[in-house]
Amino acid sequence: MQLLKLTRWPFAGATLKQKPLLAATDLCVKCGLCLPECPTYQITLNENESPRGRISLIQGWASGDLKASSSLHRHIDNCLLCRSCESVCPAQVPYSKIIDEFRSLAGKGPQRAATKVTMLASRAILVNKEISRFASRFAAFARSSRLLAAISQKSHLARQLTTFLSDFQPHTRRKTFYPAPSTKKGCVGLFTGCTGELFDTETIEASIRLLGRLGFDVWLPPEQSCCGALDLHAGDTKKAGMLAAANVRAFDRPRLDWIVTLATGCGAMLKEYPAYFPQTEQLASKTVDICQLAREVIEDRQMALQPLNKTILLHAPCSLNNVLKTADAQKALVSSIPGATIETLDQVRCCGAAGSYMIEHPEMASALRDNILKIARATRPEYLLTPNIGCALHIKAGLKQIDMAIEVIHPIVLFERQLTSGRTI
Ligand code: SF4
Ligand code: SF4
Structure with a gap:
C-alpha cells in the first residue's frame, strides 16, 4: 500500500463530494483493534484486506493521493460488509457508511x-x-x-x-389481510422481502400463523418492494432510495403497531433507512424482527410447546449480531423448546453469504462457510436454524456439496411447528 502523507493540509486534494468521506475516514486512529474480528483479514493476513487497510485506501483516494486502480477496488470489493469491525471500534468509525459512500462515488471494480x-x-x-x-x-x-x-x-x-x-419456489398468491383468529392484540405489517418470496415461503406462512396465534392481525401490503440493501451496498444509493420510498408508502398506515421483518438482512436495512434516506424514521421505528417480537409477546403469556429431543445448530447472522443486536431474543426463543440441545455458531465470524457476495466472490464465500460445515460435521445436528435467507441458501448449498442432510430453516418455522394447540399454561 502506498504510504499516506503524514503532514497534509486537511482535505487538500479532495473534491467537494469527497470531503465528508475523507472526514469519516480520518476518525480511524489506526489502533488495529478491529483486525482480529475481520473475516477477510483472518483468512488472508493481508493488511489491505483489513478494516484499517481499507479505510487507509479510501482515505488515500479521497484525499487525492491514490488513484482508483483495479487493485484498490479489489480490496474494497472483497469486504463482506459484515460490520464486525464496527462493533469493536473504540472510535466508532462509521465503516459501512464509508464503504457505501466510496462505492457510490467511485463505483465497484471490474467484474468477470x-x-x-x-x-x-x-x-x-x-x-x-x-x-x-x-x-x-x-x-x-x-x-x-x-x-x-x-x-x-x-x-x-x-x-x-x-x-x-x-x-426456487413456485409463485404463491397470498391474501393481503389475515385477521387474528382469537383475541386481538394489535395489527402488524409483514415485510416478506424479495428473496423470501422466492426461496422461503415456509417462513412467510409460519410467521402469518404464529402472529395470528399471538393475537395480531397481519397485513401484507402488495406494493412493498425489495429493502434496497443490495443496491445500496453496490453504490446505487438512488435506486435504494426509491425502494425505501416505495416501502414507506406501502406501510404508511397509522393503525400498524409494528412492521415485522423475517430476514435479519432486510430488518437491518429498514432499521437503518434514516441514516441514508429522509422521511423514513416512522417506518424504521416500527420495524421489529419476528424473533424479537415473538419472544417479547410469549414472555408475557407462556405458550405450550411440544418437546423436541434433537440437536439444533443456531446461527446468528452478522446483520443480527452487528446491526439489530437482538441475538439473545432469538436464542431465548429457540431455547424455550423443551428437550432441544442448542449448539451455537458464535465462534464463526461470517458465513460468507453477505448478500450478493457469495455470487461475486464464490471462493472467499466458500472458505468462510467451511468453518460452519466443520462444526456441522462435528455436532451432527438435525436442524440448522438461521434467520437470514441469504445465509440459509449459502449454508444449504454447502451442506448439499458435502452430502449432509440437515434441515436448514428459519427459527420461527421450528418454533411454530412446536407450538401445540395454542393453549396458554
Ligand atoms: S478499530 Fe476503529 S479506529 Fe481502530 S483501526 Fe479499526 S476502524 Fe480504525
Ligand atoms: S465489514 Fe467485515 S469484512 Fe469488511 S472490513 Fe469490517 S470486519 Fe472486515
Missing part, C-alpha cells in the same frame, strides 16, 4: 462477465415480480429437464447458482 450477467439477472428477478414469476417457472422446467445438473458441472459459480435455482 459471468458474474456481471448473474448479478444483473438476480437483481431483475428480485425486484421485478413479473420476471420473478418467469424465473420460477424456468427453474421448475430446468429441474425437471436435468438442465441444472448439466450446468452445475461448468464452474464454481455455476454450481452455486444451480443449487439456488433448485431452491
